Each structure stands twice: as structure tokens, then as C-alpha cells.
Amino acid sequence: MKISIASGKGGTGKTTIATNLAVALANTGKNVAYLDCDVEEPNGSIFLKPEIEEQFDVAVPVPKVDLDKCTLCGDCSAACEYHAIAVLGKTVEIFPSLCHGCGGCYDICPEDAIEEVPRTIGRISRGVGMGVEFYEGRLNVGEALSPPVTKALRKLVTMSGVTIIDAPPGTSCPVIEAISGTDFVILVTEPTPFGLNDLELAVGMVREIGLPYAVVINCSDIGDSRTEEYCHREEIDILMKIPYDRQVAEAYSRGEMIFSIDSRYEKSLYELYLNIVNWVNHDGTSHSQR
Amino acid sequence: MMELVIVSGKGGTGKTSLVGSLAALSENMVLVDCDVDAADLHLIMHNNVQKTTEFIGGKRASINDEKCTDCGICQEYCRFNAIKHEVHTGNKGGERYWIDEHACDGCGVCVRHCPEQAIDFGEVVSGEWYLSDTPYGPLVHARLGIAQANSGKLVSVLRQQARLLAGNRGLDLIIVDGPPGIGCPVIASITGTGYVLVVTEPSMSALHDMERLLQLTAHFGIPTGICINKCDINPELSDQIEEKARELDLPVLGRIRHDEAVTLAQVNRKSVIENGDGTAARDIRILWERVKDAIS
Numbered sequence: 001m002k003i004s005i006a007s008g009k010g011g012t013g014k015t016t017i018a019t020n021l022a023v024a025l026a027n028t029g030k031n032v033a034y035l036d037c038d039v040e041e042p043n044g045s046i047f048l049k050p051e052i053e054e055q056f057d058v059a060v061p062v063p064k065v066d067l068d069k070c071t072l073c074g075d076c077s078a079a080c081e082y083h084a085i086a087v088l089g090k091t092v093e094i095f096p097s098l099c100h101g102c103g104g105c106y107d108i109c110p111e112d113a114i115e116e117v118p119r120t121i122g123r124i125s126r127g128v129g130m131g132v133e134f135y136e137g138r139l140n141v142g143e144a145l146s147p148p149v150t151k152a153l154r155k156l157v158t159m160s161g162v163t164i165i166d167a168p169p170g171t172s173c174p175v176i177e178a179i180s181g182t183d184f185v186i187l188v189t190e191p192t193p194f195g196l197n198d199l200e201l202a203v204g205m206v207r208e209i210g211l212p213y214a215v216v217i218n219c220s221d222i223g224d225s226r227t228e229e230y231c232h233r234e235e236i237d238i239l240m241k242i243p244y245d246r247q248v249a250e251a252y253s254r255g256e257m258i259f260s261i262d263s264r265y266e267k268s269l270y271e272l273y274l275n276i277v278n279w280v281n282h283d284g285t286s287h288s289q290r
Numbered sequence: 291m292m293e294l295v296i297v298s299g300k301g302g303t304g305k306t307s308l309v310g311s312l313a314a315l316s317e318n319m320v321l322v323d324c325d326v327d328a329a330d331l332h333l334i335m336h337n338n339v340q341k342t343t344e345f346i347g348g349k350r351a352s353i354n355d356e357k358c359t360d361c362g363i364c365q366e367y368c369r370f371n372a373i374k375h376e377v378h379t380g381n382k383g384g385e386r387y388w389i390d391e392h393a394c395d396g397c398g399v400c401v402r403h404c405p406e407q408a409i410d411f412g413e414v415v416s417g418e419w420y421l422s423d424t425p426y427g428p429l430v431h432a433r434l435g436i437a438q439a440n441s442g443k444l445v446s447v448l449r450q451q452a453r454l455l456a457g458n459r460g461l462d463l464i465i466v467d468g469p470p471g472i473g474c475p476v477i478a479s480i481t482g483t484g485y486v487l488v489v490t491e492p493s494m495s496a497l498h499d500m501e502r503l504l505q506l507t508a509h510f511g512i513p514t515g516i517c518i519n520k521c522d523i524n525p526e527l528s529d530q531i532e533e534k535a536r537e538l539d540l541p542v543l544g545r546i547r548h549d550e551a552v553t554l555a556q557v558n559r560k561s562v563i564e565n566g567d568g569t570a571a572r573d574i575r576i577l578w579e580r581v582k583d584a585i586s
Contacts, residue, residue, distance in 0.1 A: 043300070142505075170470075
């Protein structure tokens with residue numbers, strides 16, 4: 001079972017839900033993996049405090065040109081959709097940060113003058129924290145392309161238990177990379193105009209890629225009722241509502257779990273999981289599965 | 291012409307509420323919303339869209355079923371696992387090769403390798419951008435299409451349009467509401483800009499995210515200042531942020547206290563400044579005076 005946690009808007013509580021859900025499930029004896037796929041700003045380790053056991057670099061292939069073989073024909077440059085390679089004067093300039101590693105230049109070079117060399121753009125860490133198998137992808141500062149790090153992380157983890165995926169905010173490619181192929185998406189929102197606007201965009205995204213989903217409303221007693229009205233109108237299930245609690249906010253700020261403030265959350269998160277299992281196993285009965 | 295970019299690393303620290311308020315406090319300014327996949331600034335800016343333009347993000351490959359002979363060469367070359375071979379509603383129900391448009395990176399490698407020239411490769415509209423009027427000045431914003439890529443390119447278009455607009459209308463300040471994170475759209479939002487204001491909050495997560503963002507602004511050599519939002523949620527951590535700033539020789543330009551009026555303003559579709567004169571509004575006014583000094 002793979003459950004991803006996404007949101008559209010940032011700061012709505014994805015990591016709080018993801019880490020607490022992971023620990024709640026591990027506490028029932030399940031085999032649980034937590035994947036921090038917010039590779040630009042991964043925060044899961046602050047809460048799960050894992051002992052890191054292994055780390056690997058994530059690299060993408062970039063071209064290297066052998067100027068002794070190169071005839072400066074420019075085929076590579078013409079083939080590159082990302083403008084990452086260009087013939088300039090008597091040399092070939094490569095812009096590694098623009099390269100997507102598609103291999104187009106390497107394929108097309110008539111002189112076999114291009115080889116591909118790995119360029120490290122991020123790092124994956126694996127460990128154990130609070131009884132949860134912990135995995136994190138971390139993009140190196142200054143790198144633009146986060147999806148290859150997420151892809152490498154997703155590929156690495158193939159386990160039989162429950163996998164919880166903490167996605168980045170937004171609705172574009174880094175999020176798609178994190179949530180695609182999961183069995184269920186939890187969209188975390190807050191009942192404010194910004195939260196609702198971004199929830200609508202996130203709902204559009206999960207519908208477009210065809211994944212079952214439901215909503216968790218965090219800080220449910222702030223803002224207004226329009227988010228709930230929207231969910232009812234669109235027949236989207238609300239899995240859980242978490243009222244604003246200053247003590248919870250303070251515990252969060254210190255990097256603590258919400259259980260430490262209110263132990264009832266452990267049970268409600270387990271129930272949330274059972275609800276999701278029920279929906280996934282009875283394919284098509286969820287309202288949101290359209 | 292000065293361009294000020296507001297970013298945060300972590301999402302939800304209050305970038306957009308702050309940008310809306312700074313807009314209400316400033317004159318002769320163009321606003322830009324560079325959080326193109328979750329744009330919210332227009333919701334509190336009473337905007338009227340004056341002009342809508344399609345955004346061409348890049349190209350996408352698609353297989354022409356009439357010409358495809360099912361050889362599978364394209365799949366061998368695709369490094370993005372975008373070429374599938376399974377039953378799909380879009381290919382007449384048969385088991386044929388098809389391209390998952392969300393996985394396709396638009397590299398064109400499959401197009402060149404197809405022996406039957408059966409792969410179409412055309413530009414795709416992946417969003418639209420808008421020019422709006424607001425009571426505070428023009429607003430340049432966008433909507434990236436659902437599940438689309440190339441947000442960095444769209445961000446660059448918005449910033450370029452804002453500069454043109456500012457030049458044409460003789461406006462001397464551009465205020466940019468940036469996206470969360472430190473990747474592609476953030477880099478596109480801050481490269482070559484005049485000043486970055488980082489909005490953080492006193493939490494371990496926000497502190498961690500701010501440190502990565504500050505490494506990025508240092509990497510690009512951009513003058514940077516910091517503002518601590520909801521500073522009283524955890525005063526010790528707020529002090530820790532100030533200490534970090536001192537270590538890095540960066541100014542903390544303001545502290546904004548937690549104030550329920552910030553959410554209420556949003557519900558009323560107003561900026562914090564426009565909504566009334568509470569603690570947050572007063573703190574933002576002080577911050578703005580210091581930001582003006584910093585960017586002048």
C-alpha cells in the first residue's frame with residue numbers, strides 16, 4: 001500500500017500528517033517506510049530523527065565532448081531541446097544545469113565524440129527513526145531539477161508494507177513525480193481562500209492523473225466554511241479535520257510529534273488509514289474516485 | 291528600477307500575505323506572482339484581468355497509431371519511462387505503444403529514432419499568463435496548466451513582462467511573490483534580482499529550509515534580508531534565527547507577531563494593511579520602512 005501526502009499550498013501540514021501517520025502505523029506492528037520526496041526542502045528527519053545507515057549520491061548523465069573527434073557540426077546543439085549544449089567558436093559549450101540527461105546529443109553525434117559522465121545533483125539517505133524505515137531525497141543547493149532525485153528515491157524503495165510518501169507543495173512536475181503510481185493521495189489543506197484555491201488546483205491534478213484521493217482539513221476552525229462546501233459540492237471525502245491548537249503548533253515548531261501533545265491523534269490516524277485501505281480494496285466505491 | 295523578491299524555502303510562512311501588504315504600502319510598483327503552480331496573490335488584490343496570453347512551455351511527443359508498426363524502438367531510447375505498451379483508452383483499446391504526457395520530458399529522442407516517422411512532436415500550451423489591473427498597480431500573474439512542467443520558464447516570462455511594463459509606465463519598483471522550495475522556479479525567480487527578502491517563521495522546519503535558501507542566495511550573490519513571521523509562536527527559535535542571521539552577516543529587517551487578523555484579512559479578500567490596524571499590520575509597516583532603506 002502506497003499513500004502519498006500532497007497539498008498544492010505549502011505549509012498546510014503535509015509533513016505533520018505524513019510523519020505522524022507513519023509512526024502511528026509502525027506502532028501497530030506494521031512494516032512502514034516513510035519517503036521524504038520534498039527534495040528541495042525535506043523536513044521529515046526533523047520529526048522522525050532517524051539514525052542514518054546509508055547514503056548514496058544521485059547523479060544525472062551529462063555530455064562530455066572529445067574535441068579531437070568533434071568536427072563542430074552542431075548536430076548536438078540542434079538536437080538539444082533544453083539549450084544545454086552549443087557550438088561556440090572552436091569549442092562546444094555545455095551548460096550542465098540545463099541538461100535533462102535525455103541522451104539526445106550522445107545519440108546523434110555522427111563522430112562518436114560525446115560520452116556521458118555522471119553529475120551529482122543530490123543525495124539519498126536511508127535509516128530508521130521511531131520504528132519507521134526512513135528515506136530522504138535531498139537536492140543539492142543550486143541545482144534546478146528535482147524530479148531525478150525523487151525518481152531515484154521512488155525506484156529504490158520497493159517494500160511490501162505501507163509506504164508513506166511526503167510530496168512537495170505545488171501541482172507541477174516535482175509533485176507528479178512523487179505521487180504517480182501511489183494507491184491513494186491525501187490532500188492536506190486549510191480552510192482559507194489560499195488553501196481552497198490551491199486545493200482546487202491539487203484536485204485538478206489528481207483527477208488528471210487518475211488517482212483516488214480525499215482531503216484532510218488542518219486548522220479546521222480558522223478561516224471560513226467554503227472549503228467544506230467545496231468538498232461537499234464536488235463529492236470529495238473529508239478524511240479528518242484537525243482543529244487549530246496553539247500547543248500543537250508550538251510542538252511542531254520544536255520538531256515534535258503531535259502525539260506528544262494529544263495521544264488521541266495516534267488512534268484517529270490509524271482509523272484514517274483503515275478508511276483508506278477500505279476504499280482502495282473496494283475499488284470504485286470512493287466518492288473521490290472519478 | 292528595483293526588483294524585490296519575497297521567498298521562504300518552506301511553504302506557508304506568509305509570503306503572499308506579506309506581498310499583498312507591501313503592495314498596499316508602496317507606490318509606483320508592479321506586482322508579480324511567480325508561484326505559478328499555486329498562485330494566490332490575485333485573490334486579495336481585487337484584480338481585473340486585462341490581457342490573457344497562452345504560455346508555450348515546450349514540446350510533447352505523441353504516437354500516431356496509423357503509422358506506428360509497434361516496433362518498440364522508441365521505448366528503448368526513452369529515458370523518462372514515458373513510452374508505455376499496455377491497454378489504454380486513448381489507443382482504440384488495443385495493446386499499442388503510447389506516450390504518457392505527464393512523464394514525457396519533451397526531449398525529442400524518440401521522434402528521431404522512429405523508423406516510420408510515426409511520432410508527432412509539437413509545441414504544447416502549458417498554461418496562460420495574465421496582465422491585471424489592481425488598485426495598487428499592475429499585477430503580472432499566471433496559471434500553469436494542470437500537471438504541467440516548465441514552471442521555471444513561465445516564471446522567466448512573468449519577470450520579463452513585469453520589467454517591460456515597469457519601463458513603459460515609468461514605475462520604479464517590482465515586487466515579486468516567489469514560490470516555495472529552492473529548485474527550478476525559485477532559481478528562475480531570483481537570478482539577477484536586486485534584493486531577496488526571506489520570510490521565515492520560528493520552527494525547526496522553517497529554520498532548516500531558510501538555511502538552504504540562504505545558501506542559494508549566497509551562491510548567486512544576491513543581497514538578502516530576513517523577516518520572522520509569527521515570531522511569538524516560539525521566541526527562543528526566533529532568537530536562534532537572529533543568531534543565524536548575525537553569523538551570516540544578514541539583516542533581520544522585521545519581526546511580525548502572530549495575529550488572527552492575518553487569516554481574517556485573507557477571508558475578507560484583503561491585504562492585512564487594508565483590513566485594519568492590528569499588531570501584524572503595525573509590524574509590517576515597520577518592516578516596510580526597513581526594507582525600503584535596505585533596497586534604496
